[in-house]
Amino acid sequence: MKKLLVDVDCGVDDAQAIMMALAMPDVQILGITCVQGNTSLENVCKNVLRILKVCKHLEIPVFRGATKALLEQTVSGGEFHGKDGLGDAPDPDAPGLDLVQKEGAVSAMIRIVNENPGEVSLVATAPLTNVALAVKLDSSFPKRLKGLYIMGGNTDSRGNITVCGEFNFAADPEAAYIVLNEFICPVYIATWEFVLRSKIPWEFCDGWLAQDTDKARFMKQIFKKIMESMKKVTDGQGFISCDSYAMAAAIDNTYIIETEQKAVTVELTGNCCRGMMVVDHLEILKKSHKVHILKKVDLERFKVLMMNALK
Template identity: 45%
Template sequence: MSTPSRRKLLIDTDAGVDDAQAILMALKSPDVDVIGITCVAGNADAMQVGKNVLRVLQVVNRLDIPVYIGCNEPLLGDKKETSDYHGSDGFGDVPDPEAPDDSLLESEHAVNALMRLSKKHEGELSLVCLAPLTNIAMAIRMDPGIGSRLKHCYIMGGNHHGKGNMTVAAEFNFYFDPEAAYVVLNQLKAHITIVTWETCMEHSIPWEFYSNIRDKGGDVCNFLSKIEKKSCEYAKKQKWATFMPADEYLIACVLRPDVIKTCCDVYATVEVKGHYTWGQMVVDWQKVLKRPNNVCVVTDINQDVFEGMLADLFINKDTHRRT
């Protein structure tokens, strides 16, 4: 159960390997209640995402947290190919013979859960989006007032310099469902903070630091090391000079505002018609469109604080707070 003095988070995820560490960081936080986790297609199919989330929760004995399966197709049904970075199952194709049973997944659809929980915790609930925004866009379509009930919405996705990681101009989460991202940015009507792909790239961490924190031992560390092995091999084959987390930066901003060094309130939308720029987040830096600001874009991260949070995940490594 949650308590009034603790912050309430609802996490929407497509449960790739970076989502796993981000979720674990949230569960480790002493002043946060994760009241539910909603799943959407992205790094894997929605049902597989749900199975992945159960595996994460099992590692820290938190299978009491409800997990909801959501949309398995983008809004317009144009499902995209994904890279092999996370493996075909999102978790590096590492089998788990002791994985939790699927029966632990909730029968309620994730979109219905989003609407219901926003009403139950009106004004208290922060939505943390680590994935394509299909579930959130569907919730807006079914319940246009959902944004007014949220305390905050945090999004990892998009780009503010037009640099893509799936196309020349589009970041993966927005690329996977550009129309959903367009709906959320333009219609959610909540305070939105975005950590973009470029911000993640500009604050990647040295491989030496990554190796040091993965050598700590314990259930959490061993779990992450296993599911990240394929991703790390992929990164090194591509000659990436550093390890590049993504969702971890967003959850760090949620948990510790002092992680954010600089941010900008701007109007941003998503290109849904361009041939080369489809899925790109377009930021009106010069206020040419003369529209009110709708997002806060995080542009600089306090690297010391962030790296400290990653290391802290493995202090008292097998104890995550149960509420």
């Protein structure tokens, strides 16, 4: 079994990523940690429970994490994913927050990894606040991880929330800086530019949502509101599920075709560049640890994983 921890701010693409992992018979999610990002922490927790309910996996523990960035909330995600993070789709039978664990997210991360040393991959599809706090509380935390899979950052200074910053990094630049500079386990990053290059046709999305299952009906409901916004982001040229690209890398080794190994860091100052991921092509930083930046993946395999998520 592939053991995962998943750290989310539970927008619609986080939901898609979680459902992708839950559909894999050889994947075990040991816990889902929540952090503010696409929406408030309370909404994130509610959204995760809604996803687990429709997938019939409410036994998976859900943990509350950080309510704000390490220093300040530098940018807001707005309402791209709706006010509640899941497209403002009504759900009168949503599970209650009493199902959220009493243990905090960061403590749970450290405990679960310590109980399974070298076996757990952490998939981080949100601002990296929880992940940064984990390494600050336990400096050995990264050494015990099997790998870290991040959706975030950028390679060509193309922003999606600031001029040069991708949202997950720009929402907590200090956290992203800590993670990229202190995690020495294998790190894989699906950047904003990468997901834009990895679009799949909208015709696929139509068939994906047309499946006759409760999961597909749930996805169609939460995805409806943001589809037009996404078409504007991609100029109508295709469908992207940002967080699912990082999840696919964690759960299916055949999906990754090519990566670029580079030292990276995060810019913390500047009027335009705060939160931007910096790629050290000239090796000026003299860092021995390099991350794997996704460059090319098997999109046909990705489609299969996406389809299976809603079966």
